Amino acid sequence: xxxxxxLEKAHVVGIRTYEVYRREGGYRSxxxxxxxxxxxxxxxxxxxxxxxxxxxGFPTGLKxxxxxxxxxxxxxxxxNADESEPGTFxxxxxxxxxxxxxxxxxxxxxxxLGSNVSYIYIRGEYAWIVDILEQAIAEAKLNGFxxxxxxxxxxxxxxxxxxxxxxxxxxxxxxxxxxxEGKRGNPRIKPPFPAVKGVWGRPTVVNNVETIAAIVSIIxxxxxxxxxxxxxxxxxxxxxxxxxxxxxxxVYEIDMTIxxxxxxxxxxxxxxxxxxxxxxxxxxxxxxVPILPANLLLTTAKGEKRLMNYESxxxxxxxxxxxxxxxxxxxxxxxxxxxxxxxxxxxFYRHESCGQCxxxxxxxxxxxxxxxxxxxxxxxxxxxxxxxxxxxxxxGNTICPLGDAAAWPVAAAIRHFRDEFEWHVKNPEACLTSxxxxxxxxxxxxxxxxx
Amino acid sequence: xSLHFSKKILDKVSEIINRYPEGKQKSALLPVLHLAQEExxxxxxxxxMDYVASLLKIEPIEVYxxxxxxxxxxxxxxxxxxxxxxxxxxxxxxxxxxxxxxIKEKLNISxxxxxxxxxxxxxxxxxxxxxxxxxxxxxGKHYKEHLTKEKVxxxxxxxxxxxx
Ligand SMILES: Cc1cc2nc3c(=O)[nH]c(=O)nc-3n(C[C@H](O)[C@H](O)[C@H](O)COP(=O)(O)O)c2cc1C
Ligand code: SF4
Ligand code: FES
Numbered sequence: 337x338x339x340x341x342x343l344e345k346a347h348v349v350g351i352r353t354y355e356v357y358r359r360e361g362g363y364r365s366x367x368x369x370x371x372x373x374x375x376x377x378x379x380x381x382x383x384x385x386x387x388x389x390x391x392x393g394f395p396t397g398l399k400x401x402x403x404x405x406x407x408x409x410x411x412x413x414x415x416n417a418d419e420s421e422p423g424t425f426x427x428x429x430x431x432x433x434x435x436x437x438x439x440x441x442x443x444x445x446x447x448x449l450g451s452n453v454s455y456i457y458i459r460g461e462y463a464w465i466v467d468i469l470e471q472a473i474a475e476a477k478l479n480g481f482x483x484x485x486x487x488x489x490x491x492x493x494x495x496x497x498x499x500x501x502x503x504x505x506x507x508x509x510x511x512x513x514x515x516x517e518g519k520r521g522n523p524r525i526k527p528p529f530p531a532v533k534g535v536w537g538r539p540t541v542v543n544n545v546e547t548i549a550a551i552v553s554i555i556x557x558x559x560x561x562x563x564x565x566x567x568x569x570x571x572x573x574x575x576x577x578x579x580x581x582x583x584x585x586x587v588y589e590i591d592m593t594i595x596x597x598x599x600x601x602x603x604x605x606x607x608x609x610x611x612x613x614x615x616x617x618x619x620x621x622x623x624x625v626p627i628l629p630a631n632l633l634l635t636t637a638k639g640e641k642r643l644m645n646y647e648s649x650x651x652x653x654x655x656x657x658x659x660x661x662x663x664x665x666x667x668x669x670x671x672x673x674x675x676x677x678x679x680x681x682x683x684f685y686r687h688e689s690c691g692q693c694x695x696x697x698x699x700x701x702x703x704x705x706x707x708x709x710x711x712x713x714x715x716x717x718x719x720x721x722x723x724x725x726x727x728x729x730x731x732g733n734t735i736c737p738l739g740d741a742a743a744w745p746v747a748a749a750i751r752h753f754r755d756e757f758e759w760h761v762k763n764p765e766a767c768l769t770s771x772x773x774x775x776x777x778x779x780x781x782x783x784x785x786x787x
Numbered sequence: 788x789s790l791h792f793s794k795k796i797l798d799k800v801s802e803i804i805n806r807y808p809e810g811k812q813k814s815a816l817l818p819v820l821h822l823a824q825e826e827x828x829x830x831x832x833x834x835x836m837d838y839v840a841s842l843l844k845i846e847p848i849e850v851y852x853x854x855x856x857x858x859x860x861x862x863x864x865x866x867x868x869x870x871x872x873x874x875x876x877x878x879x880x881x882x883x884x885x886x887x888x889x890i891k892e893k894l895n896i897s898x899x900x901x902x903x904x905x906x907x908x909x910x911x912x913x914x915x916x917x918x919x920x921x922x923x924x925x926x927g928k929h930y931k932e933h934l935t936k937e938k939v940x941x942x943x944x945x946x947x948x949x950x951x
Contacts (some may be wrong), residue, residue: 346841420914422875423877424918425919463927463929498817499818516810518814519849520853521856579881625915658832664918666876666877680874680879684913
């Protein structure tokens with residue numbers, strides 16, 4: 337069993353309540369941090385090597401350092417609980433089972449950043465979790481950890497939950513800020529970055545739920561101790577949400593030294609493939625990251641065992657690798673059709689595009705249409721090239737990364753599963769009633785990879 | 788239906804406005820629209836949106852453009868119970884297509900329609916952030932997970948029983 341920093345106490349009976357959480361050692365990090373200088377807290381976070389858990393993996397300490405400290409201008413911490421990337425459901429788990437860890441992490445982080453009013457932006461569909469969080473906030477306040485003059489240190493802090501209303505794009509930090517201001521979730525052009533001009537024009541740090549929860553153990557045990565867990569630049573523990581054709585879908589806290597194979601097949605985690613089926617493909621970090629065939633998932637192109645961490649999952653770049661992303665691990669068995677799965681993702685991105693940039697607005701619509709045609713045996717071979725062309729024209733040509741996020745899954749599906757696409761075109765009748773199956777996707781790597 | 792929030796809801800609205808800096812009451816728009824939708828029959832009619840605009844001292848257009856952007860706001864009437872079934876990849880590979888087909892058959896409506904008695908609306912939605920518990924739907928404030936035909940039957944019965 338690897339170390340657990342976030343979920344260790346998640347199943348203690350009553351841990352949702354302040355009493356039990358406190359009895360189990362909760363809120364110690366607040367007592368400790370509020371005695372330190374704020375710069376020292378930031379220093380600990382830097383030492384920990386913690387990287388943002390929202391998807392981009394940006395070093396948290398560095399991000400905190402960027403926050404502008406203009407005299408007389410309030411600053412804000414905003415926690416990103418929008419969690420809408422297909423395959424990702426880890427933040428929900430954390431908030432639902434152990435809400436106080438987020439509140440505790442937020443108090444410490446608010447102190448470090450100088451935020452006296454901090455917000456949790458939560459996706460609108462998680463309506464019942466709003467109640468859980470508000471209950472935890474009320475309890476923390478009742479016990480002197482929120483409100484005015486916390487623990488007699490002179491630090492004031494309030495936390496409010498702000499409920500979104502159904503829009504994946506509001507997970508993008510500048511769209512989230514617009515939404516918090518009561519507007520449509522249209523991403524802003526950067527710069528200026530939120531750290532300089534964020535919500536209401538004030539310096540703002542947006543961090544993921546899991547990132548902020550990780551601050552608790554960093555302060556309790558020290559940044560150096562945190563950095564000892566894991567490997568290389570993948571320090572600490574990571575929450576993975578696993579779904580698809582496995583025996584035990586769910587949320588797992590991993591030490592980032594384990595292999596992908598162990599994660600899928602061991603009883604401690606996914607428990608192997610459901611119904612004894614074979615592994616065909618996997619999207620290891622949420623729908624936006626490249627899908628990999630079984631062979632490239634388990635081993636890198638160099639023939640090394642692939643591990644569950646930032647570096648190893650991206651080994652080989654987009655040619656033969658993928659990304660850790662948000663930790664949404666989607667597993668497809670031999671009965672699944674990669675074309676159909678990719679089609680549902682293209683539909684998702686078309687639905688979620690805010691429409692500001694033409695390559696994204698138009699491109700996502702075209703990709704959806706073409707993929708549906710291929711899936712239904714109504715396409716020509718040249719449509720596969722057209723699809724490839726469209727995704728290339730989106731990537732890098734938009735205001736926010738949603739465009740890239742829509743392009744990458746399509747690119748990777750064609751790159752690695754081109755013969756499955758061609759099979760649909762060449763077998764327009766058969767593809768409606770049967771599927772291409774496992775084919776050679778689990779064979780030792782021999783296919784030339786398109787770049 | 789009188790177009791006014793009760794005193795209780797109005798207090799809640801002021802409490803929400805106070806979460807944001809002075810003069811930034813527009814920030815309360817999303818939460819207040821949720822309240823309005825709950826209070827006024829499950830959808831946002833133009834007079835409802837105008838009322839929200841007046842409460843927050845913003846222009847009606849600022850409310851319309853927001854209400855039309857977010858998928859959880861309904862701009863036309865919906866049934867008493869809305870089945871919002873997730874259809875994105877991870878749910879699809881766990882059989883969401885079959886669940887949607889079953890609900891259509893059982894309620895005799897297509898996606899986007901409401902039953903004649905105004906009881907049920909069927910809607911397909913994109914990832915609900917619960918992919919490990921697929922297939923699933925959102926029903927009001929909660930999720931109904933690991934759906935099977937039997938579970939769907941039970942949910943429909945439960946909703947009908949509540950109405951009686
Ligand atoms: C389209 C899009 C959707 C995103 N959705 C989320 C999300 O749901 N949750 C999240 O934490 N970050 C999301 N992000 C990343 C955020 O923009 C931001 O980088 C992150 O919240 C920063 O927090 P971190 O540094 O703690 O990871 C999204 C980014 C994009 C482009
Ligand atoms: S890339 Fe897409 S989602 Fe992002 S700003 Fe442009 S149109 Fe909107
Ligand atoms: S795909 Fe259905 S909940 Fe995520």
